[in-house]
Amino acid sequence: MAKKNEARSQEVEAKEQEAKAQEEALTQEKQSEARSKAAQERKEAQEGSFFTQDVENENVKLSESEKAALEVAQGEVGGEVKYKLKDPETSYSDPDFTLAGDQEKPLPEDPSTELIARIRSGFIVKA
Numbered sequence: 001m002a003k004k005n006e007a008r009s010q011e012v013e014a015k016e017q018e019a020k021a022q023e024e025a026l027t028q029e030k031q032s033e034a035r036s037k038a039a040q041e042r043k044e045a046q047e048g049s050f051f052t053q054d055v056e057n058e059n060v061k062l063s064e065s066e067k068a069a070l071e072v073a074q075g076e077v078g079g080e081v082k083y084k085l086k087d088p089e090t091s092y093s094d095p096d097f098t099l100a101g102d103q104e105k106p107l108p109e110d111p112s113t114e115l116i117a118r119i120r121s122g123f124i125v126k127a
Contacts, residue, residue, distance in 0.1 A: 071121035072111050082106050082127040083119070092118060099124065 062070065082104040085092060091100040096108040097115055104127040107115070116122045 040074075065122040065125065066120055068126055069116050072107060072119055073116050080106065083124050084127040086122055086125045090123070092124060 020118045083099070083106070084102065084104045085099050092098065092115075094101075094112050094114055096110075096112065099105060115124070117121070
């Protein structure tokens, strides 16, 4: 009788270990599926980004600061155009371009995205 109980106990233990292994495999599979789904969603989000979509903007009205930023981003600004801070009490600095107080300067040949954003927001304006 003791041998039967021991055999049953081992059988139950083996089934419990098998169930646990199956549960772990399912958990790993779900995690893998979740990672794949997240990667796919990131890819779709990047593809749907306004930076990658081709759209026609014929009737869009831009403010003066947005027009200036667009000119800068498209490289249409010559070296003769100078920029200054809208508020001379402030300052701006990045590796290629620095403005302080009433200082006026032409933009660097390849302005940073941060500099373009500052022009677009009106923080930096044409002199």
